[in-house]
Amino acid sequence: LCSLVELCKKTPINLPGSSLLDDDVQAIELINMSASTDEWQNQFPTTDKVSTEKSKDCTKQPKPINCHEKYDKWRAKRIELEAATHKEIKQTPAKGMQTTAYGRRIQTQINDIAKEAQAIYDNYKAETAPVLESINDKLRIHFGDALYGKQNRPLSGNPVGKWAATRTHNNDCSGANAGRSLRGDLMCLCAQDDTVTPHMCGDTVTAAGGNWQQATVGGVIEGMASKCAGKAKPDINGVYIRQALADFTAVLKSHTQGTIDAVVLGTPQTDGSCGGQASVACVDYTAAVMPKDQGKHNDIKWYSELTDAAKALDSYLTAVENQRAAKKKIQNLKQEANSLFQTLKVQEPATNTAILQLPRIDPLELKKKCEQFHNNSKECTEKGCKWKGTDETTGTCDVDETKVTSQTNAAGTSDGAAGAPAATGCARHGNDKTACENDKTGDKQNCAWRKGKDGEDDKDTEKCRNGSFLVSKQFTLSMAASSLSLVAI
Structure with a gap:
């Protein structure tokens, strides 16, 4: 204990x-x-x-x-x-x-x-x-x-011992009194009265002398409990508590002496009781070993308190x-x-209107234009195409990719007021409907005065708009390259 x-x-x-x-x-x-x-x-x-x-x-x-x-x-x-x-x-x-x-x-x-x-x-x-x-x-x-022992809370001071010697050793250490508190059970095992002369719990425990009630007064109980200080060094955790409870259960004795069936801690007298005979002492837990509440191991009060303490530590x-x-x-x-x-933090990129208004260049039209000047070096170069031939009258006239690139890059800008963005593409014609309609390349209508189509702004407004679909610079070059390949074949 x-x-x-x-x-x-x-x-x-x-x-x-x-x-x-x-x-x-x-x-x-x-x-x-x-x-x-x-x-x-x-x-x-x-x-x-x-x-x-x-x-x-x-x-x-x-x-x-x-x-x-x-x-x-x-x-x-x-x-x-x-x-x-x-x-x-x-x-x-x-x-x-x-x-x-x-x-x-x-x-x-x-x-x-x-x-x-x-x-x-x-x-x-x-x-x-x-x-x-x-x-x-x-x-x-x-x-x-x-x-x-079970206290009435809130406490108004120090805890009050709920176990006390009231009658005889046997009566106070059995029945409802057994297991009421650890201090009470410790006294039942260790207190010395005029019938128990040996030092039951070691030589350091001095006999109180006198009868049972004199041997178990409060001061004696305090002194007895203090003797445990050098005998145990506990840790506050669930494992320690459960092991200590298991050790306690392991040393309980179940036997029949005289006419009594008993479960005790310690050594009973020859008649099976606890008290009244020299050299033996015990606590009779017979009435407490059977649990009264569901989920309990037994009805030993201090055992239940420590079991609940172990559960609380597990939850903690x-x-x-x-x-x-x-x-x-x-x-x-x-x-x-x-x-x-x-x-x-990352700002949405601004829409590049200059790219959206790049001139529409039809690679098939460029190819068709240059093919007119096969075997004519002078006309081919004057029209901005690339001459490939052995002399001025024998050879092919192809699209000049480098000029297509430079024209595309330059088409996005035009003269305008200083510090103001220049109008680009068909937008440069503004409200001049005639200039818009006359913007052609050969038979190709570059710009047209019309309302907007799907994907264009101000769909219900008539203004100068691109006359053909929009192609990016990269798409123009790739298509032109494909066309050149076909010519080569």
Whole structure:
């Protein structure tokens, strides 16, 4: 019993409580607010000049935003975003990025991350933190009730011993008195009265003398319990407690002496009882070995208290691991949210109108034009084509790829006012319908005065538009190259 007595005397108990704060969760919420659109943010006033009183008509549909249960939380985060310390977070998204399709997708992902982080933390506060915070009080109660007997709480002072000698050794160490407290059972084994002369629990335990009740007064019990200090060095963990309880169970004796069937700790008298005979002492647990409650090992009161203490320690260790896991998950979510948030720094590239208005060059028309001047070197070169022949009258006239490239590059610009972008392509004709209609290359109509088609701007407006489909410089060259290959074949 000494190992259990010493365990229960280990007070105060200072196992670490909960330590996970919601700092990272709030950091994610701040990122979430910054990533949202101005339209959303503007619903939450940041100054006290704007009334924050909730609408009086919250039954109206749709409900005003300030009727939402999370309105105060959102507004607080919006105000926090305005703090000088959060300037970098506020200015991270590039101007207008939150309203783009990409920006909205990123914001949706960050919002989902914020919800997940909050759910993890809420579960931690509801399930894990209470276990961590209550462990020390639980152990003090279980250990105190095991050592002294079940106490009436809250205590008004020191614990009161619930076991006391009231009649005889045999009566006080059996029946309902057996197992009432560790101190009581220890006295039943070790106290010396005028019938027990040997030192039952070692030479350091001095005989009290006198009758049984004189041998078990409070001071003697305190002194007896202190003798366990050098006999056990317990650890506060479930494994130690369960091993000590298993050791206790292993030394219980079940036997028949006289006419009594008994389960005892120690050595009974010849008639099977505990007390009244020299040189023997025991605790009779016969009435307590059978459990009265479902799930209990027995009805020994201090045994049940220590079993519950072991379970509480198991739950505590699980809670410690859950706290560590929750912290790691939230940290990872914060890192993920921040990585997504940083992508909002990247501004959407501006539309290059010059490229969209490049002149439409038909590679087949170029090929057809140059083929007219086969076997005519002078006409071929004058028309901007490339001569390939053995002399001026024998050879082929092909498309000059280098000139196609330079013409395409130059076509995007024209003279204009200093400092202002020049009109390009068919747009250079402005409102001059005649000039637009006369923009041709041979029989090829480069520009036309017409309404827009699918994919063009201002579809219902008549203006000078490209007369053929748009091809990029790279597409023009590749088609021209293909045409040249066909000619070569």
